[in-house]
Amino acid sequence: MSTSLTVKGTQVDFPPVCVQCQQPAEATFEVSRSVRFRKRTVTVRLAVPMCATHHAMAMTKNATEQLLGRIGLILGVVAGAGVVAGLFWFWSQRGQNLVAANYLALAVVGAGMFYLVLRLFTGVIAPRYADPDAKSARNAVRITRYSALSRQLRVEIMNDSVAAAIAAANADRLLKQE
Ligand SMILES: [Zn+2]
Structure with a gap:
């Protein structure tokens, strides 16, 4: 199961642990989403914290x-x-x-x-042809929706206990947890 969090704004505060294994984070992996808004392209980017191992998996291209x-x-x-x-x-x-x-x-x-x-x-x-390890590291946190109009960001987090920690870190801006 995964957890989706909707937050107000364009950023998500992450606790300094790997989003996959919860070891101390040593690097960040960028995830982004671009949407069209008023004839412009708006891109939101998140620096997702990862341990060295999972960061290397996410970055590796077969x-x-x-x-x-x-x-x-x-x-x-x-x-x-x-x-x-x-x-x-x-x-x-x-x-x-x-x-x-x-x-x-x-x-x-x-x-x-x-x-x-x-x-x-x-x-x-x-x-689509990435190794399963690479896919799961890259998709540990995904931006599934961004509304430029209401400035609401929805992220899907694969690990539920990581999701709970992220929800706590963003409690003041958290609109929905599902
Ligand atoms: Zn890790």
């Missing part, structure tokens, strides 16, 4: 993850360059003079495409 990261990098470059070349061709076909603004637009679109593809591979696809 061969499959590393390979997918490299594929993402290559496909990102190909997609970015492809979009730039395509737009360049489109504009030159229409006899449009390529002024500085066009080159700037090309650079932005190309970089955006590169980032999107890379992010898809490293942030979405690769983590």
Whole structure:
């Protein structure tokens, strides 16, 4: 079973122990969640405390993850360059003079495409192939919801006694425990 805590604000205070084994924390692992709010992207980040062992597990990428990261990098470059070349061709076909603004637009679109593809591979696809140990360390605390409007953050904590300690540390801002 896991516990979900909803707190007011964008931060959660953690007791200085590992969220997986409750040994003294020696490092932090960042978890984040991005939401769209008023046409902007808002990202909340938490520095989750971990012991050295679980931190190392969370940070370790197996061969499959590393390979997918490299594929993402290559496909990102190909997609970015492809979009730039395509737009360049489109504009030159229409006899449009390529002024500085066009080159700037090309650079932005190309970089955006590169980032999107890379992010898809490293942030979405690769983590699915992580080792079970890595997965459970990375997911010991997850941000499951953030409302930028009401500034409420919901985190899911896999270890119930860790969750109870975190609930106590945030008692003054705790809205819901389920
Ligand atoms: Zn630990």
